Amino acid sequence: MFPPVKIISPRFEIREFGPQDAAAVAAFVAAGDRTALPPGSPDTLADVDRWLAETLPRRRSSGDGLHLAIVERSTGTIVGSIGLRDTDWATGRTEIGYGTHTSQRGRGCATEAARAVGQWALTDGGMRRVQLHSRLDNMASLRVAEKAGYQREGTLPVAEKDGREAHDLAIYSMTSTGTTAPQP
Numbered sequence: 001m002f003p004p005v006k007i008i009s010p011r012f013e014i015r016e017f018g019p020q021d022a023a024a025v026a027a028f029v030a031a032g033d034r035t036a037l038p039p040g041s042p043d044t045l046a047d048v049d050r051w052l053a054e055t056l057p058r059r060r061s062s063g064d065g066l067h068l069a070i071v072e073r074s075t076g077t078i079v080g081s082i083g084l085r086d087t088d089w090a091t092g093r094t095e096i097g098y099g100t101h102t103s104q105r106g107r108g109c110a111t112e113a114a115r116a117v118g119q120w121a122l123t124d125g126g127m128r129r130v131q132l133h134s135r136l137d138n139m140a141s142l143r144v145a146e147k148a149g150y151q152r153e154g155t156l157p158v159a160e161k162d163g164r165e166a167h168d169l170a171i172y173s174m175t176s177t178g179t180t181a182p183q184p
């Protein structure tokens with residue numbers, strides 16, 4: 001299981017979601033825009049409290065990963081979320097994913113958070129490898145990976161299915177040794 005997380009980057013505090021976020025999470029759910037919330041976030045307002053109080057702590061205890069809020073320090077606003085998942089403790093490998101609210105995009109939020117969380121995972125988090133997958137048509141995400149300091153390792157053909165369509169995924173990583181496969 002990961003240790004408690006509180007990461008301070010130049011503009012953001014990146015921390016675990018908690019009961020204090022109920023109003024902010026409910027506002028995202030009510031607005032029907034969940035891109036700032038992690039995968040598996042509630043569909044309905046009635047589920048928000050349980051998600052914060054039970055689902056997220058259970059997920060943390062499972063050791064699989066963490067869901068973190070990206071909070072702007074100057075305003076206290078949650079601008080997005082970032083998380084670690086599919087953690088393999090035996091090898092020290094985890095996978096990072098992120099999303100920012102549509103109103104906050106293009107401000108460098110995801111880049112700053114992806115860099116800070118990747119570095120945390122490789123130090124306090126005890127990981128050796130943080131990997132990142134992105135669809136090749138997700139230009140913003142590919143750009144975030146590159147700007148945040150992840151190294152492109154290659155492309156995984158038809159690695160994801162969205163409805164009936166299969167997609168190739170780019171794979172990136174940040175490692176404790178700083179070594180990675182050569183660029184394709």
Ligand SMILES: CC(C)(COP(=O)(O)OP(=O)(O)OC[C@H]1O[C@@H](n2cnc3c(N)ncnc32)[C@H](O)[C@@H]1OP(=O)(O)O)[C@@H](O)C(=O)NCCC(=O)NCCS
Nearest residue numbers: 098099100105106107108109110111133134139140141143
């Ligand atoms: C991907 C995402 C997290 C980026 O968040 P963000 O806070 O806007 O990211 P940043 O501002 O740090 O960087 C975005 C970069 O992508 C670029 N970008 C955005 N849309 C783009 C496009 N269509 N084509 C090319 N570049 C694009 C921006 O210009 C910026 O690069 P720049 O600083 O060189 O100008 C956000 O778009 C999002 O939440 N998308 C939905 C969820 C998602 O796809 N998550 C990733 C799953 S792998």
